[in-house]
Amino acid sequence: MNRRDFLKNCVAAAAGGVVLSNRSLKVESIKLPNFVIIFIDDMGYGDIEPFDSPVNKTPHLNRMAEEGVTFRSFYVGWTACSPSRASLLTGCYAKRVGFDGKVNFPGEPRGLNPTEITIADMLKAQGYTTGCFGKWHLGDQPEFMPNKQGFDYYYGTPYSNDMWPLGAASRNYPPLPVMRNDKVDWVVEDGDDQAMLCKAFTDEAVAFIRRNRHKPFFVYLPHSFVHGPRFARAEFMAAAGGDVNRAHVEECDWSVGQVLGTLRELNLDKNTLVIFTSDNGPAGGMTAAPLRGKKGGPVYEGHMREPTLAWWPGKIPAGSVCDGIATTMDLLPTFAKLAGTEAPTDRVIDGKDISKLLLEPGSKSPHDRVFYKETGVRLGKWKLLVGDSKDWELYDLETDLSEQNNVIAEHPEIANQLEELLTAHLAEIEENFRPAAFAENPKTILPRPE
Numbered sequence: 001m002n003r004r005d006f007l008k009n010c011v012a013a014a015a016g017g018v019v020l021s022n023r024s025l026k027v028e029s030i031k032l033p034n035f036v037i038i039f040i041d042d043m044g045y046g047d048i049e050p051f052d053s054p055v056n057k058t059p060h061l062n063r064m065a066e067e068g069v070t071f072r073s074f075y076v077g078w079t080a081c082s083p084s085r086a087s088l089l090t091g092c093y094a095k096r097v098g099f100d101g102k103v104n105f106p107g108e109p110r111g112l113n114p115t116e117i118t119i120a121d122m123l124k125a126q127g128y129t130t131g132c133f134g135k136w137h138l139g140d141q142p143e144f145m146p147n148k149q150g151f152d153y154y155y156g157t158p159y160s161n162d163m164w165p166l167g168a169a170s171r172n173y174p175p176l177p178v179m180r181n182d183k184v185d186w187v188v189e190d191g192d193d194q195a196m197l198c199k200a201f202t203d204e205a206v207a208f209i210r211r212n213r214h215k216p217f218f219v220y221l222p223h224s225f226v227h228g229p230r231f232a233r234a235e236f237m238a239a240a241g242g243d244v245n246r247a248h249v250e251e252c253d254w255s256v257g258q259v260l261g262t263l264r265e266l267n268l269d270k271n272t273l274v275i276f277t278s279d280n281g282p283a284g285g286m287t288a289a290p291l292r293g294k295k296g297g298p299v300y301e302g303h304m305r306e307p308t309l310a311w312w313p314g315k316i317p318a319g320s321v322c323d324g325i326a327t328t329m330d331l332l333p334t335f336a337k338l339a340g341t342e343a344p345t346d347r348v349i350d351g352k353d354i355s356k357l358l359l360e361p362g363s364k365s366p367h368d369r370v371f372y373k374e375t376g377v378r379l380g381k382w383k384l385l386v387g388d389s390k391d392w393e394l395y396d397l398e399t400d401l402s403e404q405n406n407v408i409a410e411h412p413e414i415a416n417q418l419e420e421l422l423t424a425h426l427a428e429i430e431e432n433f434r435p436a437a438f439a440e441n442p443k444t445i446l447p448r449p450e
C-alpha cells in the first residue's frame with residue numbers, strides 16, 4: 001500500500017463499513033482476525049515463569065505459553081520507552097523515524113511524525129476499530145497523541161508514570177493526567193493512584209473488546225507497570241509477601257488473564273492474535289536472567305531481547321517454541337498480511353512478515369540479522385558490539401548466551417564482516433531517514449506547579 005491508496009482507504013473507512021483495498025478484495029469473505037498487543041514497560045527477559053522466573057507467579061502467562069508460542073529471540077527497537085514504541089508502531093528501527101535514544105518529557109516539541117503510518121492507521125484503513133490503553137510516550141502535543149495516530153479511542157497516560165510532581169524535583173513536572181481521548185479524565189496524585197494504573201488500563205481495554213466484539217478490532221495495551229515508581233494494589237502486595245516488584249509482575253499477569261478470559265468468554269479466542277512482550281530490558285528490581293543487560297546503556301541481549309509470547313488458539317500450535325529472530329518491527333507487516341492488506345510500500349519498513357513463524361514456529365525466520373541501536377549487530381549466532389568508549393566485543397550466542405566470553409581475538413574476520421554490516425545499515429538509514437515532527441510553541445497538558 002502506498003500513501004495515496006492508504007489515504008483513499010482512510011476516506012472510505014471514515015464513510016463506514018469494512019473497507020478493503022482492491023488488492024485485498026479476496027479476503028472480504030473471510031473474517032478478519034482481531035489483534036491485541038500487551039506491551040509491558042521495563043520488564044526483563046527473566047521476569048515471568050515461561051522464561052523461568054523463580055520468583056514471580058504468572059499462571060495466566062503460563063497458560064498463554066502452553067496454548068501458544070514462546071519467542072526466545074524476540075527483540076525490540078531500542079533500549080528505552082519512546083524509541084521502542086516508535087519502532088513497534090511504525091515497523092521501523094527507531095532511528096529511521098527520528099527517534100534516537102532520548103525519551104520524551106512533558107511539553108516537549110518532538111512527536112511521532114503524523115506522516116508515519118502506524119499499525120493503527122493501517123488497520124483502521126482496513127476497517128478495524130482501534131484502541132490504545134496505557135502509556136503513549138510518543139509526544140504529548142495534541143497533534144501527536146493517539147487519536148491523531150490511528151487510534152479511534154484512547155485512555156491512558158501520555159508519558160511515563162515517574163513524570164509527575166513527586167518525581168525528579170529538578171524537572172518540575174506538571175500533574176500526570178490520565179487522558180480519555182483528548183480530555184483529562186483524572187490525575188495521578190499519589191501512590192494509591194499509581195497502584196490503580198494497571199487495573200484502569202486493563203478494565204478499559206476489556207470494555208473496549210466487549211463493545212467492539214462484533215467487528216474487527218485492534219487493542220494496543222501499553223501498560224505503565226512495571227516502570228517505577230512501583231505501587232501495587234493491596235491484594236497483589238499481600239500475595240507477593242510485600243514485594244512490590246513481584247506484585248507488579250503478578251498484576252501484569254492478572255491483566256493478561258482478564259484479556260484472554262474475556263476473549264474466551266466472547267468466543268473470540270479463535271479469531272484473535274494476542275502478543276505479549278516488554279518495551280526494553282529490566283529496570284531496577286527486574287531481571288534479564290540468564291541474559292546480560294538491563295534498561296538503557298550498551299546493548300547486551302538483555303537490553304533488547306524481551307520475554308515474548310503469541311497466542312491464537314487453533315492457529316498457533318499449542319506449547320510451541322520459536323528460536324528464530326523476530327522483532328516488534330515485524331508486527332506491522334505481519335498484521336498487514338493477516339488482515340489481508342499490505343504494509344506501506346512508499347517507504348522503507350524494517351520489519352518483515354513473520355506470520356509463518358507464528359503459525360509454524362519451527363520454520364525459518366525471515367531475519368538472519370538484527371541491529372542493536374547504533375552499536376551492535378547479530379548475524380546468526382554471532383553478535384558484535386562496537387563503541388567509541390570501549391573495546392569491541394564479539395560473542396557466540398549459541399555457546400555463550402550470557403555474553404561472558406569476548407572471542408574477538410579468535411575471530412577478527414567475523415568481527416570485521418559484522419562491522420561492515422552495521423556500517424552499511426547505518427548508512428542506509430541515513431539515506432532513508434524520516435524525521436520526527438516538532439510542534440511550535442509546545443505546552444504541557446496541565447500547567448507545571450508554580
Ligand SMILES: [Ca+2]
Nearest residue numbers: 041042081279
Ligand atoms: Ca520502558
